[in-house]
Amino acid sequence: MMKRRCLLEKTVRFLITGSVIAAVAVGFYLIGYKTAYDRVEEGSSVQAVFPQTFYAEITDISGELFTVDGLKINDINFRGDFTFSIVTETELVWRGNKMRLDEFSIGDTIAISFTGAVQETYPGHIQDVIRVQLLDDEKQGGANRKREPQI
Numbered sequence: 001m002m003k004r005r006c007l008l009e010k011t012v013r014f015l016i017t018g019s020v021i022a023a024v025a026v027g028f029y030l031i032g033y034k035t036a037y038d039r040v041e042e043g044s045s046v047q048a049v050f051p052q053t054f055y056a057e058i059t060d061i062s063g064e065l066f067t068v069d070g071l072k073i074n075d076i077n078f079r080g081d082f083t084f085s086i087v088t089e090t091e092l093v094w095r096g097n098k099m100r101l102d103e104f105s106i107g108d109t110i111a112i113s114f115t116g117a118v119q120e121t122y123p124g125h126i127q128d129v130i131r132v133q134l135l136d137d138e139k140q141g142g143a144n145r146k147r148e149p150q151i
Contacts, residue, residue: 051130053113054078058106066104066132067123068112081123084112086132094134109135 054075056068064086070079086092092099104110116128 051113051115058108083123084126084129090129091131
């Protein structure tokens with residue numbers, strides 16, 4: 001009888017322990033699922049933390065709309081033609097100095113940093129461009145003159 005009672009107590013402890021472990025595992029699963037679901041619903045907020053940058057050559061400028069051709073050194077997703085608009089918040093720089101929109105020319109090599117999406121159109125349209133940096137050491141074009149820093 002004593003042996004049977006001891007076996008019954010061990011079985012009850014085993015079942016209780018197993019139930020607690022299962023409940024904790026299900027709880028962690030549900031918390032992880034909810035966290036992942038919330039991140040998917042937030043969408044671009046994760047992307048906004050990590051801007052993407054790629055390199056391109058300017059092929060056309062129409063006011064504040066740039067058309068560029070991604071360079072071959074880029075990831076395959078950033079080769080080809082893209083457009084983007086310059087807005088007031090877009091930082092325009094060359095060697096750490098601010099530039100004006102009219103200082104960019106067709107043929108300039110630039111770095112484009114953005115936090116928005118790339119629309120799947122042709123050419124791809126880049127949203128939320130935060131910075132355009134001129135990479136050329138000298139100004140391309142007619143006189144091939146050196147740029148003077150803007151103060």
